[in-house]
Amino acid sequence: MIYTVTFNPSLDYIVSVPGFELGKTNRTESEQLLPGGKGINVSILLNHIGIESTALGFCAGFTGEEIKRQLQVQGIHTDFIQMENGCARINLKLQNVEGTEINGMGPAISEEKTKELLERLDVLKEGDVLVLAGSIPASMPDDMYRNIAARMEGKKILLAVDATKDLLVNVLEYHPFVIKPNNHELGEIFGVNLSTKESVVPYAKKLQEKGARNVLISMAGEGAVLVSEDKSVFMAEAPKGTLINGVGAGDSMVAGFLAGWMKSHDYKEAFRMGVACGSASAFSEYLADSEMIEKVYNQVQVNECK
Structure with missing residues (x-):
């Protein structure tokens, strides 16, 4: 469970x-x-x-x-x-x-x-x-x-x-299965600016050295990165679509990663499912439904970096 x-x-x-205006009565559409x-x-x-x-x-x-x-x-x-x-x-x-x-x-x-x-x-x-x-x-x-x-x-x-x-860093000694900072949160931990997929990898590995098993990094329009506990590094471009609502996209990525892992026990597949769920929610008015997730999943291309 x-x-x-x-x-x-x-x-x-x-x-x-x-047409929202400060200081006036506004009505919802x-x-x-x-x-x-x-x-x-x-x-x-x-x-x-x-x-x-x-x-x-x-x-x-x-x-x-x-x-x-x-x-x-x-x-x-x-x-x-x-x-x-x-x-x-x-x-x-x-x-x-x-x-x-x-x-x-x-x-x-x-x-x-x-x-x-x-x-x-x-x-x-x-x-x-x-x-x-x-x-x-x-x-x-x-x-x-x-x-x-x-x-x-x-x-x-x-x-x-x-x-x-600190909420994240303080749990690392207990070896969490997966942590999911975005690139800005990861940079904030180490006091650096991280804007490319390649730049986040060394810092994700530093979190692994502190105890994290898998580090999943969301990067909005730049895509996502997974540094897995078997030392693999996976990267994915952001699927194409219209951003409608970014709220809940990161949570959807966590859910998708866990669902993908539980079904396959394969990190590449878990990552692909995570990216699909996160992006599908970003393309939806609310959290994505299964139809949207399947549609986006078919677009996600995962590359393994050596």
């Missing part, structure tokens, strides 16, 4: 407001209210390609109930911890205003509730996959990812981590 953790889920209120959060995105994409997962995290208030309701309607298993106070956040996304977003704070997570999450993760067993994705609320300890990785050590689970800076 794949388990995804979203520490700060959201309802994403996505609106189209043509279209609007959507969808569950959001990086781990949740992974679960949704996996569901679209027929792979079961369980979404964990924290939910509160009427917004939390709506997040759970929408996921359950899609057939996704949920095991969220219910908070007594506050509400799951609402993120406002203005589609017509250069990707402008206003993201909510979310509820404060108590030490007791944090402990409850850790105890729920104790059910994971050999062969399960745990996805830790995204930021953590300010009320939680900043070594939360590391604490979870340490708790999972020795259980022979596959840990996937999609996070930035």
Whole structure:
């Protein structure tokens, strides 16, 4: 079973407001209210390609109930911890205003509730996959990812981590199965600017030296790179298509990589599926469906670099 953790889920209120003007009353042309959060995105994409997962995290208030309701309607298993106070956040996304977003704070997570999450993760067993994705609320300890990785050590689970800076670096000693920084996040870790596929490879290998098994780097229009634990380096150009919505593309890549690996146990195939899912979501209004993924998959060309 794949388990995804979203520490700060959201309802994403996505609106189209043509001709938006500050200081005036603006009216929407279209609007959507969808569950959001990086781990949740992974679960949704996996569901679209027929792979079961369980979404964990924290939910509160009427917004939390709506997040759970929408996921359950899609057939996704949920095991969220219910908070007594506050509400799951609402993120406002203005589609017509250069990707402008206003993201909510979310509820404060108590030490007791944090402990409850850790105890729920104790059910994971050999062969399960745990996805830790995204930021953590300010009320939680900043070594939360590391604490979870340490708790999972020795259980022979596959840990996937999609996070930035210290959240990511601090789990490397526990040998995560796959980490997915983008090229900017990778450069930020090492204080360098990385703009080409070739330039990211040495730094991906440095993360392997620190403990990561596989390093998957997304590079938007430049494509993607995988440095695998068997020392292979795979590169792919970005498939051709119209960028509609970049939100969730990285999460879709993580989901696709895991799905590809579970089906084939082949890193080249896992990488190809990851690139296909990430790009397909970028070409979709929401997270990609199976039809779009198959269409993009047939375009993806993977090269192995010696």
